[in-house]
Amino acid sequence: MDVGDSPLLKFAADLRSLRDKAGGHSYRQLGARAHYSATTLSDAAGGRKLPSLAVTLAYVRACEGDVAEWEDRWRRVAAEVLPTPPAAPGEAHPPYAGLAPYGTADAEWFFGRDRILEDLEARIASRRFVAVFGASGAGKSSLLRAGLVPRLPGPTVLTTPGEVDVRPDKLDLGQDLIVVDQFEEVFTLCPDAGQRAEFVDALLTAPCRVVLGVRADFYGHCAQYPELVEALADGQLLLGPMGPEELRQVIMQPAVKASCTVETALVSRLIADATGQAGVLPLMSHALLETWRRRRGTTLTVAGYEAAGGIHHAIAQTAERTFTSLEKHQRVLARQVFLRLTALGDGTEDTKRRLPRAELDADVDVDVVLDRLAHARLLTLDRDTVEIAHEALIRSWPRLRNWLATDRDGLRTLRQLTEAAATWDSLGRDPDALYRGSRLDTALEWAQRDGVRTSTRERDFLAESLAARDLERRQAHRHTRRLRQLVALLLVLLVLASGAVVLTFRAQHQAATERNISVARYVANEAQSLRDADQRGLANQMLIAAFHLSSTDDLRDRVLSAHAAGAPDLVSRSVPAPGPVLGPDGAQVPVARTTVIADDRVFQRLGGRLTPRDSVTSFVVTQxxxxxxxxxxxxxxxxxxxxxxxxVPVHAFTGPVTRIAFAPTGGRLLVTVEGATEVKVWDASTPSEPALLSVLPNHPRFVNDFAFNADGSVLATVDNHNAVRLWSLADPRAPRQIGFLHDGEDVSTLALHPGGHTVALADANGRIRLVDLTNPWAPKRLATADGHADKVLALGFRSDGQALASAGKDDTVRLWDLSDRRRPVQRGRISGPTDGVYGAGFTEASDTVVTSNADGTTRLWAFDVDTAVKELCKTVEEPISEDEWRRYFGGLDYRPPCA
Structure with missing residues (x-):
């Protein structure tokens, strides 16, 4: 038989090959093993029709094949040869909603939640403010829309934060009840903390009853607002998985209403597959909808359920079939649509995002893609918006998960570009809102990658930004020429008016200084372009020469950043004996919470093969x-x-540990946070058998971060209400609280001064606060340092306490001079990747910062500009030529910077 291109024939041929490899048993012999007739097994390998899943797996077991592999293979073939039947003209209303939640118009089809609804109505009757918490897919939206709202008398408003742009003035608070579904959108769609607080306050002070629907993994986000915590003290309803009887109603009652029957075996199978599973309801609803479309007459069958892919494969099967049915160029569009419809999680799962239609081009192919995806119930279309029908699609479709995992940094670049372009357009395309500098370079590099598709508005935004940069460069050239003409004119005046020598000299010096600054900054910008074009040797020389020409702070930082970009991660081919640990530049590195010494990127094993994600938190050398x-x-x-x-793993903690780190005392003390609230102190002298010494007494709330002082005798903790507590570990068997700080502001990370008399606190907006702990029960703020443009990820004091290092989410590492703690001064800023950084500290070289990453790597950031220049010159293979010098430095004397 010629296999050809048919997936069914190829499947049958591979079944026959499997029988041959198993010894060529006759079908009668296979039948005795598989408990199916020889005829049934022969037909399965005949290629005329796809055998059932049960027959296929029995055949594979009899031939000692890989059952899991063949089950996955069967489902892929079934998706191709058993396509979803088209809807018949005039077909009745489907009894199941699929991925979409039940709406208010679907109340008659909504079953299984009577007990919960009665409880919810009772709470609403006795309280003004109630919240329903539940996992994604637990049925919160359906409960509120199809269950609660139709039951309640009086005017009711049903909305989501995305529908009102998280703006309190758009809320209709003049009704008896306002239901805010998908409340987590307050955190995923609104980056402005002030706007979020105003929205929450408007709901808390509304003159009507309020019901919130909140995804359970955003419970900690809600706890950031004390008034909201108080309002929900006894007004919370946790929506868990359905029990067997409730699932039976969900399966049977809609079918009965649609005059259909469900095979008893299918009911049992569905209940077994769904019972106790969090977030399973949209998966089950979609599987039931696909089974109903494959019904035999009016009966929903097990065969139809298996052909649809079952609970765990139906969504992926529908999505994959719909995607592969598109034309090649339409698949590219579909990929971009799904990426734009997903909001990346920061410590939480990825979520769906409501997309304005204006963000997509007005294009026939885009309309076709949206129509196909909406017809398959993968997307929900409104007049002005598009969104994924349910977040279960993000979890269950492997292709989409792979898209999201492949380039998360690129997706963040896309999101930032989209927002910037929308802001620019809303301001009447104001030139001041265009991209400049490194943000423009990053966006242009990303937009030129294969498979990337930007919208018309985004392309216009980048084109205008590029044109503005070119104009600024031309203006810099003209300004330089004018300065040269001015110098020449001053020289002539010097000859003609000898009496004005002093005045002329000063003017010439000022003009030369301004010329040097202008030329230096222009050359630095050109050096960046050459670096992007992989001409690093020439770029480094131009940058050094620019800094020698004009030693401004911004040019110094560019030199430091260029040096850091070429610096390797710390390398130690084997772990050294006790004593100093040396980095690649020969500098001694102290072993502490903030340093990791390892073979190149060896801890990729800890963040890859051995653990499910980057999770290295500390490192210590001992004995x-x-x-x-x-x-x-x-x-x-x-x-x-x-x-x-x-x-090699030597010990595993069985409790739900959320944070863990060694104290900087040679590995004797270890601190863990279990269940997000319980802080335990361990004796780790024998790492394979750590002994529990104590638990911090009466520590309230969730612990977000902690830090030690230099000798590990003091521990500082910060909770989810941004309260900082100081604990003495002088006797680790009896820790006691010795201080408290709560200034009402956000704390993203913290660090203790080596002497313990100062604490540095950082927040999500990039600010750093220095607080005096001379009286730890009445701390006083010393100063606030502004520098980072985004959340601060890590802080670390130098051993002498005279300097502080900070690493931010804005991809910069900064050095602060604390000679005067009341007036911190930024002594350098180095740009470089900081994603995953959890710790910052110093090497023995007082001007070298070391950061530790969750993937196990450690990176050095040298802030001594002379050292940076020397190291950059080592990479130069041949000096800048005179022609290249004249091209960029005009009439300035030829002085190769690395000669």
């Missing part, structure tokens, strides 16, 4: 051995990395 710790789910672990290429 000729080295240990790293990781925080992961379900088990946090201690790893022996003496042989850095083959790390």
């Amino acid at each position: 000729a051995r080295a240990y790293a710790t990781t925080a992961e789910s379900p088990d946090a672990r201690i790893w022996d990395v003496t042989d850095a290429r083959e790390p």
